[in-house]
Amino acid sequence: MIITAIRTRVVEFPLARSFQPAWARGRNQPSLVMVLIEMQSDTGLVGIGAAHAGLEAAISIERFVAPYYLGRDPAQVEQLASVMRDAEILGPPLYCMEIPLWDLLGKAAAMPVFRLWGACRDRVPVYCATAEVREPAVRADDVERLVAAGYRAVKLRFHADDPKDDVPVVEAVRARLGKVVDVIVDANQAGVEPGLDGHRVWGRRRAAEIGAELERMGVLWLEEPLPRHDHDGLRRLRESLDTLKIAGGEDNHGLHEFRLLVDRGCYDILQPDALLSEGVFQMRKVAAVAEAARVEIVPHTWGNGIGMLANLHLAAAVPNCPQIEFPHEPDSGFTAAARDQMLVRPLSIDADGCLPLPDLPGFGFELDEERIERYTTHTFETSLSSSDERLVSARHPVN
Numbered sequence: 141m142i143i144t145a146i147r148t149r150v151v152e153f154p155l156a157r158s159f160q161p162a163w164a165r166g167r168n169q170p171s172l173v174m175v176l177i178e179m180q181s182d183t184g185l186v187g188i189g190a191a192h193a194g195l196e197a198a199i200s201i202e203r204f205v206a207p208y209y210l211g212r213d214p215a216q217v218e219q220l221a222s223v224m225r226d227a228e229i230l231g232p233p234l235y236c237m238e239i240p241l242w243d244l245l246g247k248a249a250a251m252p253v254f255r256l257w258g259a260c261r262d263r264v265p266v267y268c269a270t271a272e273v274r275e276p277a278v279r280a281d282d283v284e285r286l287v288a289a290g291y292r293a294v295k296l297r298f299h300a301d302d303p304k305d306d307v308p309v310v311e312a313v314r315a316r317l318g319k320v321v322d323v324i325v326d327a328n329q330a331g332v333e334p335g336l337d338g339h340r341v342w343g344r345r346r347a348a349e350i351g352a353e354l355e356r357m358g359v360l361w362l363e364e365p366l367p368r369h370d371h372d373g374l375r376r377l378r379e380s381l382d383t384l385k386i387a388g389g390e391d392n393h394g395l396h397e398f399r400l401l402v403d404r405g406c407y408d409i410l411q412p413d414a415l416l417s418e419g420v421f422q423m424r425k426v427a428a429v430a431e432a433a434r435v436e437i438v439p440h441t442w443g444n445g446i447g448m449l450a451n452l453h454l455a456a457a458v459p460n461c462p463q464i465e466f467p468h469e470p471d472s473g474f475t476a477a478a479r480d481q482m483l484v485r486p487l488s489i490d491a492d493g494c495l496p497l498p499d500l501p502g503f504g505f506e507l508d509e510e511r512i513e514r515y516t517t518h519t520f521e522t523s524l525s526s527s528d529e530r531l532v533s534a535r536h537p538v539n
């Protein structure tokens with residue numbers, strides 16, 4: 141089998157309601173932007189993937205990846221992984237380009253990818269990752285409904301205007317629901333998205349104070365309490381705590397960086413993402429480094445259902461992954477249904493709060509072609525017969 145063409149489509153799905161993620165203060169996110177990747181082969185099979193990015197990723201794929209993938213055997217994943225790593229020197233991270241390779245290989249083998257990789261389980265517990273800052277009573281209502289819907293764990297954001305207002309949100313959830321739900325807190329301090337309204341930056345002292353408070357309330361983990369390269373600060377914080385775990389890694393890149401995080405004792409839980417941090421199979425190596433150090437891996441995922449499914453296969457195929465992130469902010473523009481609107485049907489949890497793996501070849505992506513076509517803004521295609529990159533079409537977003 142060889143790769144004969146790569147087509148990328150920039151798709152901008154409008155969000156039906158307001159969505160104000162905590163990590164980009166003061167900004168309403170009006171749409172879900174992704175790049176759909178289709179990798180054609182001489183067998184007729186097509187590998188699917190997606191980037192959690194827009195036009196910049198599509199252009200970079202055409203320039204820095206497609207010329208080196210065309211004509212190659214998609215089974216040579218370890219050779220092609222070096223193309224992705226080199227591409228990051230020149231443009232945005234393109235680790236997502238390993239996903240269509242494995243989708244092709246799974247389809248060729250007529251097996252789901254997680255089974256090719258040694259399936260530890262065929263469903264994975266999720267935690268519901270909320271995204272907005274909400275008043276304590278409102279968030280307690282949200283969590284009560286989420287628990288009724290089957291979620292066993294919920295992640296909250298700490299980004300209130302006054303940091304003193306963050307802790308009462310956890311207190312309100314505990315007061316309403318006791319310990320029936322695991323509570324996770326994300327501080328999003330590892331990397332800062334340029335916001336319109338400034339960022340609430342924590343220092344080591346604040347991270348230690350909040351950590352002690354959360355430990356007292358039995359919170360499961362504190363995510364990204366400090367910048368992603370503050371290895372000493374993270375290690376000291378982790379060592380100062382007893383039951384509260386420290387998690388992070390979604391903004392770190394490359395196997396070598398995750399090894400450093402493990403060696404420096406920064407985290408109890410690593411959170412790489414198959415669209416942002418490393419190739420989806422390379423993340424198995426991250427998981428192995430973590431396993432040897434008795435560190436857990438809980439993949440980060442955000443942005444779109446294709447990424448959710450790719451990370452889910454990784455989660456099901458490694459022994460040290462207790463759960464996976466499931467982005468869903470109730471009563472907002474970014475629900476699970478909005479996240480998965482490029483799929484024929486949104487992913488949903490079972491009665492035990494777990495996400496089942498699809499029993500389909502490859503990653504099991506079933507695309508809503510009509511919807512994707514409607515909201516496509518740009519299409520690029522490179523093929524063996526026309527190896528020059530070319531923009532096939534561009535049009536303004538349809539709202």
Ligand SMILES: [Mg+2]
Pocket residue numbers: 326328363364390440
């Ligand atoms: Mg996070």
